[in-house]
Amino acid sequence: xxxxxxxxxxxxxxxxxxxxxxxxxxxxxxxxxxxxxxxxxxxxxxxxxxxxxxxxxxxxxxxxxxxxxxxxxxxxxxxxxxxxxxxxxxxxxxxxxxxxxxxxxxxxxxxxxxxxxxxxxxxxxxxxxxxxxxxxxxxxxxxxxxxxxxxxxxxxxxxxxxxxxxxxxxxxxxxxxxxxxxxxxxxxxxxxxxxxxxxxxxxxxxxxxxxxxxxxxxxxxxxxxxxxxxxxxxxxxxxxxxxxxxxxxxxxxxxxxxxxxxxxxxxxxxxxxxxxxxxxxxxxxxxxxxxxxxxxxxxxxxxxxxxxxxxxxxxxxxxxxxxxxxxxxxxxxxxxxxxxxxxxxxxxxxxxxxxxxxxxxxxxxxxxxxxxxxxxxxxxxxxxxxx
Amino acid sequence: xxxxxxxxxxxxxxxxxxxxxxxxxxxxxxxxxxxxxxxxxxxxxxxxxxxxxxxxxxxxxxxxxxxxxxxxxxxxxxxxxxxxxxxxxxxxxxxxxxxxxxxxxxxxxxxxxxxxxxxxxxxxxxxxxxxxxxxxxxxxxxxxxxxxxxxxxxxxxxxx
Numbered sequence: 001x002x003x004x005x006x007x008x009x010x011x012x013x014x015x016x017x018x019x020x021x022x023x024x025x026x027x028x029x030x031x032x033x034x035x036x037x038x039x040x041x042x043x044x045x046x047x048x049x050x051x052x053x054x055x056x057x058x059x060x061x062x063x064x065x066x067x068x069x070x071x072x073x074x075x076x077x078x079x080x081x082x083x084x085x086x087x088x089x090x091x092x093x094x095x096x097x098x099x100x101x102x103x104x105x106x107x108x109x110x111x112x113x114x115x116x117x118x119x120x121x122x123x124x125x126x127x128x129x130x131x132x133x134x135x136x137x138x139x140x141x142x143x144x145x146x147x148x149x150x151x152x153x154x155x156x157x158x159x160x161x162x163x164x165x166x167x168x169x170x171x172x173x174x175x176x177x178x179x180x181x182x183x184x185x186x187x188x189x190x191x192x193x194x195x196x197x198x199x200x201x202x203x204x205x206x207x208x209x210x211x212x213x214x215x216x217x218x219x220x221x222x223x224x225x226x227x228x229x230x231x232x233x234x235x236x237x238x239x240x241x242x243x244x245x246x247x248x249x250x251x252x253x254x255x256x257x258x259x260x261x262x263x264x265x266x267x268x269x270x271x272x273x274x275x276x277x278x279x280x281x282x283x284x285x286x287x288x289x290x291x292x293x294x295x296x297x298x299x300x301x302x303x304x305x306x307x308x309x310x311x312x313x314x315x316x317x318x319x320x321x322x323x324x325x326x327x328x329x330x331x332x333x334x335x336x337x338x339x340x341x342x343x344x345x346x347x348x349x350x351x352x353x354x355x356x357x358x359x360x361x362x363x364x365x366x367x368x369x370x371x372x373x374x375x376x377x378x379x380x381x382x383x384x385x386x387x
Numbered sequence: 388x389x390x391x392x393x394x395x396x397x398x399x400x401x402x403x404x405x406x407x408x409x410x411x412x413x414x415x416x417x418x419x420x421x422x423x424x425x426x427x428x429x430x431x432x433x434x435x436x437x438x439x440x441x442x443x444x445x446x447x448x449x450x451x452x453x454x455x456x457x458x459x460x461x462x463x464x465x466x467x468x469x470x471x472x473x474x475x476x477x478x479x480x481x482x483x484x485x486x487x488x489x490x491x492x493x494x495x496x497x498x499x500x501x502x503x504x505x506x507x508x509x510x511x512x513x514x515x516x517x518x519x520x521x522x523x524x525x526x527x528x529x530x531x532x533x534x535x536x537x538x539x540x541x542x543x544x545x546x547x
């Protein structure tokens with residue numbers, strides 16, 4: 001073929017994680033701290049419901065927005081957890097993971113040239129999805145001294161006449177940072193004054209260790225301008241089922257659903273049946289997993305303290321984000337050397353944006369035994385670097 | 388705190404005090420004291436090891452025996468249970484609701500030894516009405532641990 005492929009797509013940089021992945025794949029017997037998904041299996045009663053739906057021959061398309069029973073269960077769950085009501089008929093749609101919902105929300109809101117504010121370090125898909133939707137991404141570099149929260153000043157400085165959307169990624173991957181109610185209150189007025197839409201990616205909402213998660217839609221005047229995104233991957237250990245959802249004003253859901261209907265049709269049917277079971281009877285599972293993550297989080301923080309590695313204390317998701325500034329290497333150099341010398345894979349912070357430079361993302365979705373060996377090796381490694 | 392300690396050590400009694408303290412955001416002295424107190428007051432009864440004897444050359448036969456007994460005046464089932472659980476080869480004795488009264492778990496080296504125990508010792512006890520012996524053929528899961536398959540981490544090594 002001689003005709004060139006899409007310029008827009010060609011110009012998108014491949015994910016920084018990909019590069020590191022290739023390197024890790026070439027190394028043998030690696031202990032990984034690089035995974036962004038739970039180490040738990042999907043609880044059996046949820047899997048069983050998925051299997052049962054197949055046995056009963058529930059193998060057809062569902063309605064585009066998802067099974068009515070699932071949308072009702074989502075509505076109940078949201079009401080119970082953050083006390084905000086969403087109409088299951090026209091304010092909720094089920095998507096193929098939270099990632100589809102991010103893409104849909106951006107595409108439904110953006111006109112060419114609109115600006116999207118993306119705080120970084122954050123999940124790798126926001127920026128490319130914004131570019132694919134013809135938006136201009138405006139990156140806000142979050143600061144460790146603010147515990148990687150988005151501050152009022154930072155937001156104010158990033159806003160121009162063209163700003164349309166703010167992406168709010170909390171609890172945050174990769175930093176583990178959370179925005180508590182008081183932090184959200186701080187930025188609320190600026191969002192309303194500037195009439196911004198908010199895409200709030202709350203996929204880690206159940207993994208919040210200091211206090212119960214607060215959603216920005218709980219604050220007055222925010223629900224109608226926010227697309228709230230959540231899903232089943234992290235809270236119920238269901239990454240491979242590919243199931244998420246978006247909650248928003250019905251005008252927004254209507255447009256998002258149009259894209260979904262032509263591009264996707266509907267989320268996988270058996271996953272939807274399993275998800276109903278997750279919402280109805282999965283509360284205990286979440287609690288067990290949350291406790292276990294929290295214990296490992298504390299374990300890592302205490303290990304860092306012992307080896308005098310600087311790290312702000314994160315209270316969400318399942319990541320810690322220690323600083324490696326003292327070693328005078330980029331995070332990529334550090335991660336590479338750590339992999340070569342100690343055979344431990346931790347993701348360089350720069351993969352999540354410039355603001356992640358001089359940090360490492362360490363996931364604690366691993367068994368304690370695994371984490372212990374990895375921390376032992378990290379300690380040896382940095383002691384060598386310091387000497 | 389007690390509940391959290393127990394939940395962790397029920398699965399892994401070998402965990403160090405240091406790790407426990409780190410995981411629970413406490414200090415080693417507090418944790419050690421708490422464990423010591425629970426050992427003293429009988430909350431923590433013993434530390435066992437779960438062994439898959441199939442992987443060894445040692446022969447073990449396990450039987451579940453349903454026992455129906457006449458309760459004794461003033462003592463209910465306790466006296467009978469005591470007479471049974473004092474045999475070292477008896478691994479567990481439970482009082483059960485429903486069709487029979489006591490469930491006895493017995494571990495021996497052979498079928499013959501189990502049948503000897505049932506016919507010579509158990510059934511000859513006065514106030515035993517009947518016994519029904521079931522042999523365990525295969526242990527799939529014991530104490531919450533699946534014995535038959537070892538799971539590897541099948542996740543991709545790195546994901547965003």
